[in-house]
Each structure stands twice: as structure tokens, then as C-alpha cells.
Amino acid sequence: MSSSDLPSDPATSAATTIPRVLSLADERRGRLARRGALGLLTVFVLLGLSGVLGVRTDTTAAASGPLHVELHHAVVARPALAVPYRLTIQRDQGFDGPIEVRISTSYLASFDENGTQPQPDRASTDGTDTIWEFEPPDGDVLTVWLDTRMEPSVQWRRKGSTTVVTSDETVTIDHPLWVLP
Structure with a gap:
């Protein structure tokens, strides 16, 4: 493989392994979504433990x-x-x-x-x-x-x-x- 086959800028390549940089707003939305999912899972587990989801x-x-x-x-x-x-x-x-x-x-x-x-x-x-x-x-x-x-x-x-x-x-x-x- 020659050097001409490699992309000149790895950050713009589609095959890059460098993480995409998120904006602050995107990071906050992601964190909020993870917290919401964790909260729903916690509620579901607590309902199961309390017997509400049983007979x-x-x-x-x-x-x-x-x-x-x-x-x-x-x-x-x-x-x-x-x-x-x-x-x-x-x-x-x-x-x-x-x-x-x-x-x-x-x-x-x-x-x-x-x-x-x-x-x-x-x-x-x-x-x-x-x-x-x-x-x-x-x-x-x-x-x-x-x-x-x-x-x-x-x-x-x-x-x-x-x-x-x-x-x-x-x-x-x-x-x-x-x-x-």
C-alpha cells in the first residue's frame, strides 16, 4: 500500500477511529437520555421488587x-x-x-x-x-x-x-x- 492510498487527513476520513467531537448541547442531550433510561429501569425494578408486577x-x-x-x-x-x-x-x-x-x-x-x-x-x-x-x-x-x-x-x-x-x-x-x- 502506497502513501497515496492513505487519506491525507485522518479526522475527515470515513474509516477513522478518532472519536467524533460532540457539541456541548449534544453531550447534555445524551447524558439526559441515559439518565432517563436509567430512571425508567430503576422504577421498573422497584415495581418488580415491591410485587406490583406479580399476581x-x-x-x-x-x-x-x-x-x-x-x-x-x-x-x-x-x-x-x-x-x-x-x-x-x-x-x-x-x-x-x-x-x-x-x-x-x-x-x-x-x-x-x-x-x-x-x-x-x-x-x-x-x-x-x-x-x-x-x-x-x-x-x-x-x-x-x-x-x-x-x-x-x-x-x-x-x-x-x-x-x-x-x-x-x-x-x-x-x-x-x-x-x-
Whole structure:
């Protein structure tokens, strides 16, 4: 390579390794942008550490005559985290026939379901709802637990509805779920 092949002024060459000199205003804008990004990252980490970005739960109750239904469920969750679903069904003076529990199938599809306790005696679907039928318990309370975690690919809002039907009463509880990324 001859000396004529080299640029005469390395500072103006496109292949230079000499850092570009920034104006004072450019340096201040860059510093401000870095501080802003660091501040946002700090806020995000603090929200995560405080539990705001984790699972939040609620208990919703409804009744119809002697039938009282209470559902402990997730309101906000994140993918792949365990979420609660505990349905407590109470009927004054006990149950006189099978108990039907209907849960939105699209809501159940949001979970990796590991099990249901107790297992339903019969299970079916009508395309919209998953229908479980339980024989009456010895007392006046039936509690149904789902061992679930959020499906990793689920995002945004999921509409959920649980309906409990006994011989003469019907109770419906709506329980939407927000899934944060």
C-alpha cells in the first residue's frame, strides 16, 4: 500500500477511529437520555421488587336464596406464574342434589391446569363453558380448588365467568383477568 492510498487527513476520513467531537448541547442531550433510561429501569425494578408486577388476587362473592358462592381468583397475573382459583359453594341446610359448576372454556384455556380437587363426578363442555358436576358433599359446603399456572403465551385481558347451579338456585360470578407481559 502506497502513501497515496492513505487519506491525507485522518479526522475527515470515513474509516477513522478518532472519536467524533460532540457539541456541548449534544453531550447534555445524551447524558439526559441515559439518565432517563436509567430512571425508567430503576422504577421498573422497584415495581418488580415491591410485587406490583406479580399476581394480584381478589375474592368475589354472590348469593341466591340459600346458595352462597365465593371465588378467590387472580385479577392480575403474569405468564408462567401460579394463580389461585378456589370456589367455595355453601348452601344452608345442605345440598339436595348434584352441584353443577360452569366455567368459561376460554378462561380455563389460559392456564396450564395441574389438577382439580375434588375431581368432578362428570365433566363435559357445550363449546362455551366447561361443565363439571359434583355429587353433594356430606355437609353444607363444597370447595373446589384448581392447581393452575398461567400459560406462558397468554397476554392481555381474559374474560372469565363461573356459574354454580343447584336444584333451584343459580349464581354467576364474573372474574376478568389481566395478564401483564
